[in-house]
Amino acid sequence: MDQPWWREAVAYQIYPRSFADSNGDGLGDLQGITDHLGYLAALGVDAIWICPFYTSPQNDHGYDVADYCDVDPIFGTLDDADGLFARAHELGLKVIVDLVPNHTSSAHPWFVEALAAAPGSRARDRYIFRDGRGENGEEPPTNWRSVFGGPAWTRVEDGQWYLHLFDDDQPDLNWHNPEVVAEFTKILTFWLERGVDGFRVDIAHGLFKDLRDQVVPEGLAPTSDAAVMYQRGVADAPMWDNPGVHEVYRDWRKLIDSFDGDRMMVAEAWTPGPAELRRYVRADEFNQAFNFSWLQAQWSAEAFTEVIESTLKALGPSRAAPTWVLSNHDVVRHRSRYGDGLQALHRARAATLAMLALPGSAYLYQGEELGLPQVYLPPEYQEDPWSETGEGGRDGCRVPLPWSGFEPPFGFSQVPEEKLPTQPWLPQPAEWVDLTVAAQNGIKDSTLEFYRAALGARRTYALGADEDVEILDAPEGVVSFRRGGVGGSEGAGRDLIVVLNCGMEPTPLPEGEIVMYSGDPVVGDLPTDAAVWILAPVD
Template sequence: MDGDAEWWRDAAVLQIYPRSFADADGDGVGDLDGVTARLPYLAALGVDAVWLTPFQRSPQADHGYDVSDYCDVDPLFGDLGALDRLLGLAHDLGLRVIVDLVPNHCSSAHPLFAAALAAGPGSSERARFHFAPGRGPDGAEPPNNWPSVFGGPAWTRVPDGEWYLHLFAPEQPDWNWRDPRTPAFFDAILRFWFGRGCDGVRIDVAHGLFKAPGLPDLSPADLAAATPGRLRAVPPACDQEEVHALYRRWRELADSYHPGRALIGEVNLDPDRAARYTRPDELHQAFAFGFLAAPWDAAAWRDVGEELLAARVPGGGAVTWVVENHDVVRTPTRYAPGGAARARAALLAVLGLPGGAYLYQGQELGLPEVDVPEAARQDPAWARSRHSRDGCRVPIPWRRDPAGTHGFSPDSGAPPWLPVPEGWGAFSVEAAEAAEAAEADPAPTLHLCRAAVALRRRLHAESVLGADDDVAWEVDDDGRLTARRGRFAVVVAMGDQAVPLPDGDVLLASAPLDAGRLPADSAAWVRARM
């Protein structure tokens, strides 16, 4: 696909969770042909690329993040032909496609792990993973005190008495990246997807591949901080120096293609550590997670923004902003009260900051978190830690139908894999487009998103904005946050009152202005006059 070789620096990307996006075959689970059928919608949204979470072969113990064959499509989602159709139409529409790579761990059903179990202690097969004898009487205690991100210990014992490491679920054994066979194995996987036409990979747990030699215990302080869901709190299990040589190797591989392929890392570390992964010869991008944890507070957002931008490496990757993904509570619920308005403002804010912006499917519709009934929850973290991510993964509503699947599946199809709540059709694409046609005020979130992405692209094309712009952050006593990029400013009213706007032309706002003032819980883009 032709175009800007560094498209990723200021790209707007939409994350697609395939099992919840669109179901073409009627089995109640989204699939690749469903994504392909909806690509014109994504092109109309104006995004530069889509990121597909895992669709490779998997027993689905963690909804695809437990891979049993890295170079094939799981029949649940289609086949390699379905992926080729998706890539072909996406490229015809000017959309790039990023696929998920899961190199920290695989499925316990992976043939290499099955061989390791069969081979026994001390074998070369087990050296591909982290097997170790236990501690205590008869080795009945785990080899160290590491917790799983999903809750409970990060070790499972096998019948011959050894234990294996899994930072996530027991069905997800960690690869041993100190074994020289592992890098070569994944080099071939990257070549497979890049050669098939994928434009980049998002690297799951990119900071977690190498573990500290000897797998030492966590300190008491780190152990106390290692709550479920926080891999960043276990330094011996992640952020080892050797990972940087691996990413330099992968960068050379990615750059050997024409056009080059993009490497995007999930690096859940403090900004100064995460930025090291985006040095000029390593990853192109790493997600900026600070806003995922920040409360709706102007000072907190200023502090996060300043820290993320200050950590940028000269000549390295631009900041990649995100406030929603498939692992966190959706913003209309997370920012309550006033969550729906605040979510619109946050969407406009991250699209107005320098660098890349990753949106999550349904964010452009303002979808709230769903309280999925306990009996219907499928997230493996729920059983281990009582923490469920199912609420942000409920299938997308495409139609307003008062019942049924709201266009997610064919009308004659099976029920969606997660139940949709009553009234879900009010958030549908059809409802948003009807409100847009009726010129509703305020405009639906879908209209706001389309307008923001289009304007963002135009301002970059006109060199008004750049991916590496410096930002001057200001917080006023009335709760107003201002992020200035030269003549362009993002203003967010994060207090409980309307606030004045800087002098200039209001290019876009998430809510109608009130006598020229920006209402509480809203955002605007302002361009100073010459």
């Protein structure tokens, strides 16, 4: 029986304002995506995931939604969206769109109405408004902190406070309110009827809150960052991962399953680890959930091995397909997380090759196929609200893609020759001249061609192989695992063995035929910061 398309898919994440600009205004748009879908099909991905393109003031670059059923004019029109979906499907690409259910923009008509309404009104009940504490209500209702810094509550003119786990112009919705539930059913239906194949659900673990003070050990400040809380050993995070979210997703799953074509949804749910994540991928909830443990792993054999084992062990009873991801629009690009210079690039390619051999699906972030590093932007260029916390923000992984040419905007903006394009919304480094698509296209040792070859090898050797993974004995600093059941005429009757050398010395390789490598062709021992795929006889 054929598996659903998403179970072993490779999805390519598109950050719309930074992918391709079709009209020369310095911002990427939907037509720019459509114009480059052939590039993505040739790269070898199976699906695209598009970050929010809905009507928005863009204070959080689209994650502050004012109208969930329309396209922001900076990105185009609904007709442009329809054209994008149609062209993607013509090329055999599935389309996943972002859904932001935890909060709206403060410009959403509901919140405008809520501010004009009285305390206790129907309009206010769609959000989380509360009276303050203290003699005159001057203290916030709880001690919670916003992810973006500062209190998670803002006071309005009549004295009440509203909750925002993110920026103060992103008020949290009240998911106990049936109007909210009904509205998102309409939103899901709207996009399903337009042909989208799936939804990536933002902050899937955050819809329901336990409105009490967060208990923290003496000496630690409250925070709404669940990952930080868990890493510090502080299990109390009343704003995250409350049980009510699961009933919502069961209803959504029924709706999605009522449409043909194996529609799906994938959760962005930050949990302590794979065991807790399993609750979101029960048979009647999400099809998948992002496995951030792989992304968070340090460059070490021990860390990678632990993530592989714990992920597959945790998800095994649910029969859910694991996901693997190394970069996205919220984190430092993995090339830069692994160090500097060519060593970091070698490590990034090696980690990618190991990831693509694992069972389940993989998510790639735009630009990683070019080997783009993180860009460290001066404060005057930073637009991300997170940058106001003093942590530098996320704009460094969102710098527009370099497509061609020898100087910025590197073909990002496609306009007639007589019209000069506006410079991109974030500046591109001049050093990216050697990292453009044009500079790497057809160049044998380039990162772009490595990704094309690796995705081709995945289709040939890894797809359809056994979902069980055997961790093999290996020298210190080396990850080695085996998958059986390799299909196709080239792999039949043999196993796929993957070796990733995170150590300080070259390592011997098992017997077999090397069919894919992350760096130079391997003769003899595997160098450090490298990975290979080997077809080996069945034991």
